[in-house]
Amino acid sequence: MIGYVTLGVSDMARAKQFYSNLLGDLGAKVLLDMGRIAFIGKSMKEPMLAVCTPFDGEPNHPGNGNMLAIPPGSKEAVDALYKKAIELGASCDGEPGQRIPDQFYGAYVRDPDGNKLAFFEFG
Structure with missing residues (x-):
């Protein structure tokens, strides 16, 4: 039902390192890195986490309630x-x-x- 969830970040290298290390023991890794967005998960056929810098170039903001x-x-x-x-x-x-x-x-x-x-x- 869910393909991926995206979190806006300010530093792609830091975000990829944080989530790869955090979720590595669960079998997750960076599966696809396209520069401003990277997909982290077990496989492209299972739900993934994407981290990205916002498309509009504005600063990222965590959502209230997200x-x-x-x-x-x-x-x-x-x-x-x-x-x-x-x-x-x-x-x-x-x-x-x-x-x-x-x-x-x-x-x-x-x-x-x-x-x-x-x-x-x-x-």
């Missing part, structure tokens, strides 16, 4: 991805924890450009 949610596969993997994101330069926007008892475990960060990410596990 968030990319990534399911790494377990609560332990949520914790690990959160820790890795912080080590790679993300800022905390909500430490890992059970948000809804027995239903939703999550952690939240802002990437170096301010885009909000969630790492989550249902159950």
Whole structure:
């Protein structure tokens, strides 16, 4: 249903390095790099994350209420991805924890450009 999600960034090299390192343990890598936009994922046939500098040349702005949610596969993997994101330069926007008892475990960060990410596990 989703082909890719695009996040606007100010520094392509930094964004590609951040997301390649962050998502590498999940099998993701830069699949296609077209200069101002790069696609990161497991394959071109699965949902991907794209990072790009805005087409209009204006500064990127993280959306208020926009968030990319990534399911790494377990609560332990949520914790690990959160820790890795912080080590790679993300800022905390909500430490890992059970948000809804027995239903939703999550952690939240802002990437170096301010885009909000969630790492989550249902159950």
